[in-house]
Amino acid sequence: MCSDLSRPATPTPPEAAEIAIDVRGVGKTFRLYKRPQDRLLQHFSRRPLFREFHALDDISFQVRRGETIGIIGRNGSGKSTLLQMICGTLTPTQGEVAVQGRIAALLELGAGFNPEFTGRENVYLNASILGLSPRQVDERLDDIFAFADIGDFVDQPVKTYSSGMYVRLAFAVIAHVNADILVIDEALAVGDALFTQKCMRFLRKFRETGTILFVSHDSSAVTNLCQRAIWLADGQIKQQGSAKDVCESYLAWLFGSQNQRQAVRGRQTETAQPQQWRDARLPYLNASNLRNDLEVFRFDPGQAGFGQGGAQVTDVFLTNPDGERLAWVVGGEVAVLTIHIAIHQPLDRPIVGFYVKDRLGQTLFGDNTYLSTADNPVAATVSQQLVAHFRFPMPLLPVGDYSIAVAVADGTQEDHVQHHWIHDALLFRSQCSAVSAGLVGIPMLGIELKTAPPEPDTGV
Numbered sequence: 147m148c149s150d151l152s153r154p155a156t157p158t159p160p161e162a163a164e165i166a167i168d169v170r171g172v173g174k175t176f177r178l179y180k181r182p183q184d185r186l187l188q189h190f191s192r193r194p195l196f197r198e199f200h201a202l203d204d205i206s207f208q209v210r211r212g213e214t215i216g217i218i219g220r221n222g223s224g225k226s227t228l229l230q231m232i233c234g235t236l237t238p239t240q241g242e243v244a245v246q247g248r249i250a251a252l253l254e255l256g257a258g259f260n261p262e263f264t265g266r267e268n269v270y271l272n273a274s275i276l277g278l279s280p281r282q283v284d285e286r287l288d289d290i291f292a293f294a295d296i297g298d299f300v301d302q303p304v305k306t307y308s309s310g311m312y313v314r315l316a317f318a319v320i321a322h323v324n325a326d327i328l329v330i331d332e333a334l335a336v337g338d339a340l341f342t343q344k345c346m347r348f349l350r351k352f353r354e355t356g357t358i359l360f361v362s363h364d365s366s367a368v369t370n371l372c373q374r375a376i377w378l379a380d381g382q383i384k385q386q387g388s389a390k391d392v393c394e395s396y397l398a399w400l401f402g403s404q405n406q407r408q409a410v411r412g413r414q415t416e417t418a419q420p421q422q423w424r425d426a427r428l429p430y431l432n433a434s435n436l437r438n439d440l441e442v443f444r445f446d447p448g449q450a451g452f453g454q455g456g457a458q459v460t461d462v463f464l465t466n467p468d469g470e471r472l473a474w475v476v477g478g479e480v481a482v483l484t485i486h487i488a489i490h491q492p493l494d495r496p497i498v499g500f501y502v503k504d505r506l507g508q509t510l511f512g513d514n515t516y517l518s519t520a521d522n523p524v525a526a527t528v529s530q531q532l533v534a535h536f537r538f539p540m541p542l543l544p545v546g547d548y549s550i551a552v553a554v555a556d557g558t559q560e561d562h563v564q565h566h567w568i569h570d571a572l573l574f575r576s577q578c579s580a581v582s583a584g585l586v587g588i589p590m591l592g593i594e595l596k597t598a599p600p601e602p603d604t605g606v
Contacts, residue, residue: 164210164211165208165209165210165211165244165246166209166210166211166212166213166245166246166247166326166327166357167208167209167232167243167244167245167246167327167357167359168208168209168242168243168244168245169206169207169208169228169232169241169242169243170206170241170242170243170244171204171205171206171240171241171242172202172204172205172206172228172238172240172241172242172243173200173202173203173204173205173238173239173240173241174200174201174202174224174227174231174236174238174239174381175198175199175200175201175239176198176199176201177196177197177198177199178196178197178198178199179195179196180195184196200381201224201227201381202224202227202228202231202238202381202382203381203382204241204382205224205228205241205378205381205382205383206241206383207376207383207386209357209359210357211246211247211326211357212353212355212356212357213357213358213373213374214349214353214357214358214360214372214373214374215358215359215360215372215373215375215376216360216361216362216367216368216369216371216372216374216375216376216389216393217229217359217360217361217375217376217378218361218362218363218365218375218376218377218392218393218396219377219378219379219384219396220379223378223379223380223381224378224380224381225331225361226253226331226361228378229251229253229329229331229359229361230253231243232245232249232329232359233249233251233253233329234249235253245327246326247325247326247327247357248276248277248323248324248325248326248327249325249326249327249329250276250319250320250325250327250328250329251320251328251329251330251331252313252316252317252320252328252329252330252331253329253331259271259304259312259315259316260304261303261304261305262303262305263303263304264300264302264303265294265296265299265300265301265302265304265307265315266287266300266301268304269283269287269290269300269315269318269319270283272316272319273286273323276319276320276323276325277323278323286322289322290318290319290321290322291318293314293317293321293322293344294311294314294315294317295314295341296311296314296315299311300315310341313341314341317341317345321348321352325356326356326357327356327357327358327359328349328352328356328358328359329358329359330349330359330361330362331361332361332362332363340549340570340573342505342506342507342547343503343505343506343507343549343569343570344569346367346371346506346507347507347569349371350371350507353371358371358372360372364506365393365396365397366506366508366585367506368389368393369389369390369393370506370508371506372389373388373389374386374387374388374389374392375387375388375389375392375393376392377392377395377396438476438477438542438543438576438578438579438587439474439476439576439577439578440474440475440476440477440540440543440548440574440575440576440577441473441474441574441575441577442463442464442472442473442474442475442572442573442574443572443573443574443575444463445461445462445463445571445572447460447461449568449570449571451566451567451568451569451571452564452566452567453553453554453555453564453565453566454563454564454565455490455565455566456489456490456491456493456556456563456565457487457488457490457493457496457526457532457554457556457565458487458488458490458565458566459485459486459487459552459553459554459566459568459571460486460488460531461484461486462483462484462485462486462552462568462571462572463483463484463572464481464482464483464484464572464574465481465482466479466480466481466482467482467537469482475540475574476540477540477541477542477576477579477587478539478541478542479539479540480537480538480539480540481537481538481539481540482535482536482537483500483535483536483538483550483572484533484534484535485498485500485533485534485536485552485554486531486532486533487531487532487533487534487554487566488531489526489527489528489530489531489532490528491528492525492526492527492528493525493526493556493565494523494525494556495519495523495556495557495558496515496523496524496525496526496554496555496556497514497515497516497519497554497555497556497557497558497559497562498514498515498532498534498552498553498554499512499513499514499515499516499552499553499555500512500513500514500536500550500551500552500553501550501551502548502549502550503548503549503550503551504546504547504548504585505546505547505548510541510543510548510585510586511541511586512551513536513538515534516558532554541586541587541588542579542586542587543576543579543586543587544576544579544585544586544587545576545577545578545579546575546576547573547574547575548573548574548575548576549569549570549571549572549573549574550570550571550572550573550574551567551568551569551570551571552567552568552571552572553566553567553568554566
């Protein structure tokens with residue numbers, strides 16, 4: 147996995163030093179047999195007993211060092227085949243692939259793991275495939291296990307692991323092999339919200355110095371993480387360019403193809419009983435009973451976070467305006483985020499703040515206490531407790547997992563000391579939602595469409 151198996155292309159200096167991945171005219175053709183025995187019989191037959199499937203055809207692109215490139219496309223478009231050739235586990239039928247630097251790849255689930263081995267044994271196995279010596283693995287083992295956070299399961303056979311545990315351990319390994327290039331193929335789709343955000347934080351840090359190839363069906367993740375994107379369709383590059391432009395084109399095409407299929411199905415069922423459609427938001431508008439239900443989980447006081455330690459977040463929770471703690475909150479309702487903080491050293495100008503993030507770690511909204519206390523700072527002494535309240539209408543959120551990061555600092559907006567920051571202090575989950583687009587929605591107070599008489603012709 148540390149170098150590709152194809153004949154390396156040789157870009158001319160000084161460009162060679164700047165190109166991490168060079169793919170030139172690559173194609174991949176598979177032979178598909180009707181029966182397994184036809185593979186053997188083909189050696190003795192003059193006529194083909196197979197049909198050819200062209201998974202990729204004339205693929206060319208370059209990835210510069212330090213770039214983060216997203217690859218998007220529907221299932222069967224050739225994304226995984228392309229990644230396997232870049233990683234060296236498949237050989238192109240035609241064309242060349244050149245890779246400069248060590249690659250660490252997270253491809254299909256369980257790749258590089260022996261299901262009979264324990265997690266610990268598989269760490270050594272997988273890391274050796276990626277070019278690490280046993281001594282180097284020994285030095286990083288504690289960090290790998292801490293990142294994976296699967297507890298005593300590290301000494302159990304991985305065949306007993308859930309898909310999420312597989313990904314946790316595999317990602318932890320590639321995060322600690324000092325790779326130059328990371329290749330991630332849909333790995334974050336099976337992780338929980340906390341681990342997904344941990345991975346996204348790592349990837350954002352890694353892209354400061356390394357190169358990333360990121361495959362995902364989540365166009366928001368590609369737009370958020372990647373500078374450029376490549377759209378594959380039927381084994382060919384349909385478009386490449388900025389991540390925003392490519393993802394917008396892909397979504398437009400995807401929704402267009404869905405509408406065509408729906409139109410065909412509609413023509414096929416014209417004689418059936420017509421469906422009655424209604425605006426799913428109307429019950430909310432008229433009776434406020436279309437709920438955007440948000441399940442709120444408890445704060446875990448065992449989270450370490452980071453900071454200088456002069457103050458410590460001890461509790462985080464949501465309440466209604468009357469101060470009652472909420473296990474559920476409804477989008478559109480007023481909620482109060484309450485943060486309790488223990489003081490371990492005097493703070494002259496404490497600042498408490500929060501961010502609400504989606505599962506990819508994208509900040510949706512947030513605020514802090516600095517401006518509201520700038521004219522009248524609330525100094526805190528040792529053994530006191532600070533309590534911060536943020537009152538806001540909860541926005542409507544698409545279905546998915548969310549978290550709230552909280553922090554306490556001392557100083558000003560521009561110059562402060564961070565005393566305690568917890569990335570995922572409070573988790574909540576949107577169980578149902580009428581939000582159809584965007585990262586957040588707002589409760590509509592009214593929606594109206596009507597006809598109006600034409601404007602008079604003034605003859606101008």
